[in-house]
Amino acid sequence: xxxxxxxxxxxxxxxxxxxxxxxxxxxxxxxxxxxxxxxxxxxxxxxxxxxxxxxxxxxxxxxxxxxxxxxxxxxxxxxxxxxxxxxxxxxxxxxxxxxxxxxxxxxxxxxxxxxxxxxxxxxxxxxxxxxxxxxxxxxxxxxxxxxxxxxxxxxxxxxxxxxxxxxxxxxxxxxxxxxxxxxxxxxxxxxxxxxxxxxxxxxxxxxxxxxxxxxxxxxxxxxxxxxxxxxxxxxxxxxxxxxxxxxxxxxxxxxxxxxxxxxxxxxxxxxxxxxxxxxxxxxxxxxxxxxxxxxxxxxxxxxxxxxxxxxxxxxxxxxxxxxxxxxxxxxxxxxxxxxxxxxxxxxxxxxxxxxxxxxxxxxxxxxxxxxxxxxxxxxxxxxxxxxxxxx
Amino acid sequence: xxxxxxxxxxxxxxxxxxxxxxxxxxxxxxxxxxxxxxxxxxxxxxxxxxxxxxxxxxxxxxxxxxxxxxxxxxxxxxxxxxxxxxxxxxxxxxxxxxxxxxxxxxxxxxxxxxxxxxxxxxxxxxxxxxxxxxxxxxxxxxxxxxxxxxxxxxxxxxxxxxxxxxxxxxxxxxxxxxxxxxxxxxxxxxxxxxxxxxxxxxxxxxxxxxxxxxxxxxxxxxxxxxxxxxxxxxxxxxxxxxxxxxxxxxxxxxxxxxxxxxxxxxxxxxxxxxxxxxxxxxxxxxxxxxxxxxxxxxxxxxxxxxxxxxxxxxxxxxxxxxxxxxxxxxxxxxxxxxxxxxxxxxxxxxxxxxxxxxxxxxxxxxx
Numbered sequence: 160x161x162x163x164x165x166x167x168x169x170x171x172x173x174x175x176x177x178x179x180x181x182x183x184x185x186x187x188x189x190x191x192x193x194x195x196x197x198x199x200x201x202x203x204x205x206x207x208x209x210x211x212x213x214x215x216x217x218x219x220x221x222x223x224x225x226x227x228x229x230x231x232x233x234x235x236x237x238x239x240x241x242x243x244x245x246x247x248x249x250x251x252x253x254x255x256x257x258x259x260x261x262x263x264x265x266x267x268x269x270x271x272x273x274x275x276x277x278x279x280x281x282x283x284x285x286x287x288x289x290x291x292x293x294x295x296x297x298x299x300x301x302x303x304x305x306x307x308x309x310x311x312x313x314x315x316x317x318x319x320x321x322x323x324x325x326x327x328x329x330x331x332x333x334x335x336x337x338x339x340x341x342x343x344x345x346x347x348x349x350x351x352x353x354x355x356x357x358x359x360x361x362x363x364x365x366x367x368x369x370x371x372x373x374x375x376x377x378x379x380x381x382x383x384x385x386x387x388x389x390x391x392x393x394x395x396x397x398x399x400x401x402x403x404x405x406x407x408x409x410x411x412x413x414x415x416x417x418x419x420x421x422x423x424x425x426x427x428x429x430x431x432x433x434x435x436x437x438x439x440x441x442x443x444x445x446x447x448x449x450x451x452x453x454x455x456x457x458x459x460x461x462x463x464x465x466x467x468x469x470x471x472x473x474x475x476x477x478x479x480x481x482x483x484x485x486x487x488x489x490x491x492x493x494x495x496x497x498x499x500x501x502x503x504x505x506x507x508x509x510x511x512x513x514x515x516x517x518x519x520x521x522x523x524x525x526x527x528x529x530x531x532x533x534x535x536x537x538x539x540x541x542x543x544x545x546x547x548x549x550x
Numbered sequence: 551x552x553x554x555x556x557x558x559x560x561x562x563x564x565x566x567x568x569x570x571x572x573x574x575x576x577x578x579x580x581x582x583x584x585x586x587x588x589x590x591x592x593x594x595x596x597x598x599x600x601x602x603x604x605x606x607x608x609x610x611x612x613x614x615x616x617x618x619x620x621x622x623x624x625x626x627x628x629x630x631x632x633x634x635x636x637x638x639x640x641x642x643x644x645x646x647x648x649x650x651x652x653x654x655x656x657x658x659x660x661x662x663x664x665x666x667x668x669x670x671x672x673x674x675x676x677x678x679x680x681x682x683x684x685x686x687x688x689x690x691x692x693x694x695x696x697x698x699x700x701x702x703x704x705x706x707x708x709x710x711x712x713x714x715x716x717x718x719x720x721x722x723x724x725x726x727x728x729x730x731x732x733x734x735x736x737x738x739x740x741x742x743x744x745x746x747x748x749x750x751x752x753x754x755x756x757x758x759x760x761x762x763x764x765x766x767x768x769x770x771x772x773x774x775x776x777x778x779x780x781x782x783x784x785x786x787x788x789x790x791x792x793x794x795x796x797x798x799x800x801x802x803x804x805x806x807x808x809x810x811x812x813x814x815x816x817x818x819x820x821x822x823x824x825x826x827x828x829x830x831x832x833x834x835x836x837x838x839x840x841x842x843x844x845x846x847x848x849x850x851x852x853x854x855x856x857x858x859x860x861x862x863x864x865x866x867x868x869x870x871x872x873x874x875x876x877x878x879x880x881x882x883x884x885x886x887x888x889x890x891x892x893x894x895x896x897x898x899x900x901x902x903x904x905x906x907x908x909x910x911x912x913x914x915x916x917x
Contacts, residue, residue, distance in 0.1 A: 184740035276585045277578035292897035294851035489756035528754040
């Protein structure tokens with residue numbers, strides 16, 4: 160005789176969780192749909208009444224405004240979509256360089272909190288407490304005032320070798336592009352391939368013999384040696400356009416505007432305080448016994464840090480670090496307050512000129528949503544790589 | 551046989567003292583040559599920089615509101631700008647003769663906040679006190695009652711506005727965040743989807759764009775002729791923005807609750823809401839107190855962004871005060887440092903309070 164489980168009785172009364180769930184969801188969907196419909200209806204009506212045109216056709220029309228700084232030539236005859244592109248590149252420029260700067264500074268500060276030197280510990284603590292507790296907008300404004308008012312005029316610019324720092328920004332020499340540089344580039348590519356091959360070979364030798372070889376300095380040396388070799392083959396071109404002190408401004412050479420420097424420094428220095436705390440928490444989370452066990456099996460201080468403690472700390476560090484990177488990217492929108500032409504400020508100008516408020520704000524949101532998603536996908540991938548390998 | 555004489559081993563020297571001031575300096579500043587070098591470098595840099603900063607900020611500074619004295623060559627900081635403009639910086643464009651009203655309102659609000667932070671006031675009647683004091687705050691600021699003249703919200707500004715925005719958005723964002731966090735872990739797919747979309751959308755965009763939406767586009771979404779004060783719209787924007795971040799923090803706490811807790815609650819026959827309110831939330835919230843407080847501090851700092859949509863809170867009031875007066879314009883940096891100090895004081899107090907409250911909620915775990 161086979162045992163039968165009791166028949167499942169669907170109980171469609173108010174006491175059934177399934178039914179209640181359905182009803183709640185039905186009401187939730189209904190409420191949201193009604194809300195969206197109402198808002199969309201209002202918007203349509205208002206736009207009709209006020210005679211606001213909608214659509215993205217304005218993107219192809221000439222922008223009619225100039226942009227202070229852009230990576231490529233832009234003037235007021237270029238269409239709007241190119242203006243937005245300039246804004247986007249400006250935002251990404253600040254975000255990428257800022258993320259690199261803030262990581263370096265933040266890791267140094269975070270590790271500094273564990274220094275055996277009380278002075279270094281204290282300085283790192285003071286840095287974190289001060290920069291974390293003042294709004295980032297205020298810090299940007301302060302840097303901007305510093306760069307545009309506290310610095311001397313171009314004629315009395317501070318100089319350090321070929322560098323000039325003045326109200327006009329930072330000027331520096333840039334190399335003149337020659338065909339010889341291409342050889343250097345080939346050299347670097349060959350060096351990278353060689354370094355990669357060496358690393359694989361060295362690692363296999365290490366696994367076979369147990370004798371460690373440098374997996375970092377030798378490949379790095381190979382990379383640069385090959386680069387230098389290629390550059391020398393190309394005739395070692397070393398011509399620079401050096402900035403010179405003009406009457407009213409520093410002329411020639413490359414330059415960074417005060418706006419760019421204020422945004423970059425302000426964001427990096429502010430975010431570094433948070434990164435420092437993230438790094439500190441990560442290092443603290445590694446159990447003390449891990450370092451002691453590493454010492455017991457004879458690993459040196461550096462090896463213990465690199466092979467045992469850091470990989471474990473990274474697991475704790477990466478998710479909040481991602482958040483800090485995203486925050487930096489999103490905070491770069493504050494550049495609008497000091498006139499750095501990032502995507503928000505371009506959108507603002509476009510909005511004022513065309514009146515297409517919905518479209519302009521939609522573009523801004525789309526830009527940030529995509530960058531945020533891209534960053535978090537990349538960091539998630541890295542996080543999976545760094546996660547504990549379990550069965 | 552050789553006679554061996556007893557020869558004691560020479561006594562070892564006493565260990566280096568590690569206690570006391572000298573010992574502390576030896577271990578912490580000159581432990582080995584690397585630390586010693588670091589001390590010399592950092593100490594040297596400090597000895598070089600600090601006197602210069604001190605000289606600029608204190609010794610050579612001008613304290614009197616006299617802009618001609620500030621322009622003399624070689625003078626340090628010009629704190630006169632604060633002495634001259636502090637009323638404008640702190641109260642914004644609020645009419646000068648009526649500025650006692652925001653002063654009283656702010657003091658009331660600060661007392662309320664301080665009281666809400668102490669254990670003795672964690673009672674149900676605290677809500678009534680909040681309602682009463684908020685009513686008093688708005689009555690004082692807005693006027694139009696008790697013979698007070700009416701002051702429109704566009705004249706509000708400075709510190710009262712900062713504190714109003716921060717405290718209201720914190721109190722309003724918290725319940726929303728709890729609801730959204732629960733919604734993201736709900737078993738009902740539609741509700742989970744709505745909450746996820748809300749959180750991810752808001753967290754993907756900068757606060758500025760939310761504020762732009764609230765201040766410029768909101769009228770477009772509403773029926774014709776319907777309008778809400780811009781202050782309220784911005785407040786709603788900040789609240790919704792903060793709630794999304796807070797919800798993620800709280801969700802982290804919810805995730806850390808062991809499943810056994812839920813199963814035990816179900817066994818006892820508790821309903822969904824009973825389980826959440828009596829079992830899950832108290833444990834989850836206690837776990838994430840530090841992150842919640844960090845969020846609150848971030849929110850307080852974020853109120854400075856409303857400047858960009860033309861609400862003149864502390865940062866905006868400062869720009870307004872100094873930009874409108876060509877005599878004082880070169881001394882903006884001193885003004886910024888002054889309000890930076892105000893922000894720092896509040897945020898630092900909040901972070902110290904966070905340490906204390908962490909200890910309070912974890913009392914049950916202490917052994």
